[in-house]
């Protein structure tokens with residue numbers, strides 16, 4: 001990709017703005033002259049296919065519009081629809097609410113575990129058991145306070161008319177660490193009934209992402225009761241956490257199951273210029289912080305470059321970043337032309353990002369709703385086939401996205 005100087009200046013300005021309010025660490029960015037807008041210069045291993053880079057399309061108007069479904073939410077983090085058409089919405093400070101089909105929000109559901117609501121920590125994702133109609137089970141991920149600081153955790157519970165019952169923490173990231181950064185997290189049910197739990201490196205401990213005896217920077221795979229599946233890759237390795245599915249991740253806040261292949265797909269927050277689309281596979285190393293397309297907010301290089309033998313390349317990366325949170329494969333028909341697309345929330349610059357995939361590669365990216373100026377934290381599809389998002393602010397909303 002060629003860049004003339006005016007594009008460079010514009011992109012550098014956009015990048016500066018993007019870093020200021022993304023979920024990429026909270027460090028005050030330093031304008032380093034736009035060098036991160038150059039294509040990667042570190043040579044890859046001969047024959048290795050380097051990742052495709054987002055062309056950074058402008059937000060497109062005239063395709064979809066948004067309408068307000070619910071207001072008055074404080075930093076809503078996740079939205080999932082129940083089989084009866086109601087939806088569960090989490091608020092990061094530690095509240096779970098039920099949203100009726102008409103958008104009315106319930107008072108907070110009782111029984112939510114105590115959360116560490118600082119920085120990026122708090123109540124995070126919610127997942128609904130595929131057999132919810134029979135067992136009423138839901139799963140919550142959250143930053144759990146405890147000895148040493150806090151860590152990503154997952155609880156399951158039964159959702160009853162009187163609140164959560166039989167609340168049980170089924171996973172705890174170890175060790176717990178101080179600080180409010182990089183908890184992840186999303187919970188995704190695989191077709192085999194196990195749960196993927198995405199996490200982050202806890203920001204100040206990036207090297208832990210490469211250490212198999214630490215929970216940070218890993219995607220975990222657990223059974224719904226918290227036990228470790230027999231075929232997890234490091235289960236028999238004495239110095240490794242048995243829950244690990246894949247490692248070398250920075251901060252994964254977007255995850256979804258591919259509707260055709262059943263593969264896990266994720267998007268993770270990179271450093272400046274290093275957001276990544278991956279489909280994490282069993283036992284593989286996704287590189288952070290040894291390889292990355294991003295640089296530190298100071299402009300300093302991170303790790304060894306963009307490619308290395310034995311480390312996985314992302315499918316696609318964003319430079320400038322999108323600050324990704326929330327992800328769904330759209331398999332409905334209510335929005336023409338979107339069936340089969342990947343939808344991703346962008347916190348910064350703030351948009352709904354749509355990708356088309358062909359044979360595992362991104363063949364098209366479009367963005368929408370940039371004119372709202374909202375941080376989109378999560379995205380899902382309603383029973384009506386329309387897209388629902390939650391916006392991340394102290395006056396957060398649920399928006400319904402439909403064709404113009």
Ligand SMILES: [Ca+2]
Nearest residue numbers: 276286287288
């Ligand atoms: Ca990577």
